[in-house]
Amino acid sequence: MATTVLPDLTDTSALYLSVQQFYARHMHLLDSGRAREWAGTFTPDGTFTAPGLDAPVRGRAALAAAVEQTHARLAASGETHRHWHGMVWVTPGPDGTAHVKCYGMVIAVDPAGTPRLHRHCLCEDVLTPAPAEPEGWLVASRHVTPDAAPTP
Amino acid sequence: MATTVLPDLTDTSALYLSVQQFYARHMHLLDSGRAREWAGTFTPDGTFTAPGLDAPVRGRAALAAAVEQTHARLAASGETHRHWHGMVWVTPGPDGTAHVKCYGMVIAVDPAGTPRLHRHCLCEDVLTPAPAEPEGWLVASRHVTPDAAPTP
């Protein structure tokens, strides 16, 4: 078996790929209501910050509780939410972290199966290397900024 | 030319990349009405299963016929359909297959150019290695579950 020679494929590319895989699993866990597994994709003291919150949600127990609450509310309303990440722009940090800026789209599907665009936001994550994890990453912090007005 | 050393880039990543390429071509073939070429991205006895069907659609001739029928109906209505796959979660199977769980979104564009979200579904594929194919894969089976009610 010959050794592969890849002049264009840098460590940044491998980083980018593993981040994509990480988000795919992360969103399937979130949207299927596997709240504790989803919370386990954050660091133990990982934070979730959004404008509507009084303070960041911090730590896996609090993150899981927030998702369980949302999922119960959706189940009662008969709606399904699906989260998509797109235009995932990854920048390697100096300390082995990955800084991600991406778009987040929430699609809501009503009980009759009709989907609608529910929310669009900018999502900024700091990912920490975690070699024991399936894709090698955990979310250390997430800042979500819902789109409402153009950047000044 | 130096040999590239990529400690983080595993066979799983290469798998993931080729699957992404495969779906990109697959969807362009589907949406542009190249029904037989699209059916050729399934194995000869590949299956397509969805809740609305009495039985799975099986084999390339049947798959192509189904797409030709849909495309003719859309052409008559003046609508265009565009399929997006997202949050593509790939798990390597023990037998060289790739198990994919992803979201599928259908965007319908009316004759005036106004798009709307038409359908959102969960798509579960088993891909079989096919070294002679452009990206190295064929769909052995697809299960589509339209979103309608939250996961219990």
Next chain:
Amino acid sequence: MATTVLPDLTDTSALYLSVQQFYARHMHLLDSGRAREWAGTFTPDGTFTAPGLDAPVRGRAALAAAVEQTHARLAASGETHRHWHGMVWVTPGPDGTAHVKCYGMVIAVDPAGTPRLHRHCLCEDVLTPAPAEPEGWLVASRHVTPDAAPTP
């Protein structure tokens, strides 16, 4: 450190990855109004062609001016536009270029934060290798075809 052996990972895959990274940055620049930086992701004589235009927009100054104009109009209306690329199908050209066929989706978010699908199009780019650029590419030409009627 062992040498990585990747039988499935071809130069095409590395190409595909760097193109994805390129578009992620490209769209964040566009949507945040960084018009001149966005225009800098085209070659100096890069072109943008779309059905509504009398002639292709050519060159970085003209490209930046067009984006500044759009961004000012959006700011006045209170709307935010977000561009997503998806189903990015990359074919390596014989001369080192990359030929890309992908879907483009524009999501418009009104001042109250309600998103809607604004446009869907087919985007065909020729990318030129540019080793000095962050991802190694510049857009030589872009052809945008808004979806309105099915392919005949």
